[in-house]
Amino acid sequence: KAGVTQTPRYLIKTRGQQVTLSCSPISGHRSVSWYQQTPGQGLQFLFEYFSETQRNKGNFPGRFSGRQFSNSRSEMNVSTLELGDSALYLCASSLDRDAGGYGYTFGSGTRLTVV
């Protein structure tokens, strides 16, 4: 079966612009989580969506937002981009509300560079 698909793979944006990233989870998975990965901070949780509702939120400013559609696909948006937003953005999906023994399945990520 298809894995978690993230688009685009690479993106270059200018400071002050906004960006939208997309994530299509594995078919049947209803939980989608977003993470930011940087060399200095590692993997940091942004938010999680389950059945179109935001269930958890990390400690990121309001410029970071997301949503989930009825087909479980999710998007995240970053407005007013800053240089520090340059990172690998990873999406992860899980079968149900509790990623226990199955863990998360991560997508390959979107590499965002802000110049």
Add this chain to the structure above:
Amino acid sequence: GQNIDQPTEMTATEGAIVQINCTYQTSGFNGLFWYQQHAGEAPTFLSYNVLDGLEEKGRFSSFLSRSKGYSYLLLKELQMKDSASYLCAVRDREAAGNKLTFGGGTRVLVKP
């Protein structure tokens, strides 16, 4: 809040064993995960512990002691392809669902 510590880097020889330790402090514990991440690739799920003890999966084993806030990932019969970063992550009981806090990762270098 949560705090997770793991060594930054480890080096081992092909065929040997390496143990990667992870210590955590959390206000509420609801499971510990280990992931492997090769450079430039997505993390892949290795193991999950929620009760004390050892979980074995082939060459990989993971151990958990909740009272000590401690886990380790044991990699046996190391192969060159095991060179990667290994991430320890804890799920917070107080957050419903899948909010994981990750450690900084341990980069393992396997030498011939």
